[in-house]
Amino acid sequence: MAAPNEAGNKKKSSYELMSAETKAMQDDASLNPAMFWVAEGESLWQSKAGSKNIACASCHGDAKKSMRGVATQYPKMVKGKLQTLEGQINQCRSGAQGSPALAYESKELLAITAYIALQSKGMPIAVRETSANKAELEKGRHSFNERMGQLNLSCAQCHEDRAGLKLGGSPIPQGHPNAYPIYRLEWQTLGSLQRRLRNCMSGVRAQQFEYGSPEMAQLELFLMWRAKGMLLEAPGVRP
Template identity: 75%
Template sequence: MNLLVFCCRLLPILVILFGVNSSFALEPAKDTRQSSYQLMTPENQAMQDDPNLNPALFWVMDGHSLWKEKAGKKNVSCASCHGDSAQKMVGVATQFPKVQKGKLQTLEGQINQCRTSQQEAPEFAYESKELLALTTYVATQSKGLPIAIQETPQNKKDLQQGRQFFNERMGQLNLSCAQCHQDRAGLKLGGSLIPQGHPTAYPIYRIEWQTMGSLQRRLRNCMSGVRAKQFEYGSKEMAQLELFLMWRARGMPLETPGVRP
């Protein structure tokens, strides 16, 4: 029997085997990523899920007021340009950080950019009630939508730098983000489970803080914890690290406004 005849006879058998026996089928890799929401107690999960219990809703309401409030020399509001946030802001937060006019911009940075250029108003300070409120309000319009960060020619270098920051040891403790939130995720540190570090719910109301806080505040807390020099609020380095973290969480649903212990 020549080789061609043998292969022709063998092919139908292989098709039957692989088509009928599911044990031969290649299954897609399981997504093992996990929001830190899944590590919370049922009580804390209920606090996030129930609008009547979620304290972040106070910031959402303030953000709604700021959206309509005219400001600056031009005396215009966010709504003057963007209209109905429930329509025009859907999906926006899932795309940040993103490169805008050649600069990597976080959502907070874009809000301040709009204030200075479109309203001719002063920037909101980072971690101010106003910036947190407006950022939370905008992000809430995308709740439940998948994070949509992708690598592009425009953000490639920033994404690579953010990845380097994530894997780079820093501080007197000589630890990296990856060593905790990737290599040791699910283990305990000081009695608490180490999360995977996916930023799916920011800005968050953190019970420890008793207030809202941005992802940048949380990152600075981590840097302080390993005795490292903290990146400045609004810095390029902070935006690059935030970009990588959001890319790492791509496809996961946005939970804003989130609650964390």
């Protein structure tokens, strides 16, 4: 099964569609608002927590070494379950630290995710189809191509069939997830890929997948597989 755009149109990050000013915000750490979350994530990495009173660093050491390349591999199968990066962070919290799971879109979960993702910035997305994830990948592919909502549109109709055209005066991107979590100027805060997917579902007036649901993980898996080889930009900035 070949990835879309692999043999035809070149995979293009939505970074290439942004203004010079917005690109500069992403490129310069002193201008990128997401770096406030990264700094918080670095602090949380070192902070002991939970009933076991241990930190992320207690197990994983220096994130700049131990987390390099990690974000390029998620979602992936972990002990027979498809796990997103956020899901794995929460699994470590509950299992290793004895801490409650962090809420999706909470400052803390976004901060740790952004800090981990930063360690893989500039590395190619490495998600591949395997015998272990094939069924989950197919479900994500189905979600991407299935029409949904009152507008009866699929992800593919916008981000493949109409990519490069304009909607409301703005170019339609190919819909690659290579910059998440992102600081979106429209949101005025950092947000996850799942938040963006839920925005799209709301836009076509469809029932949104729940945060942390298997359906979200499957769709994330397909999108990361579809973007394999693209360089990770996280944490990105978008309009």
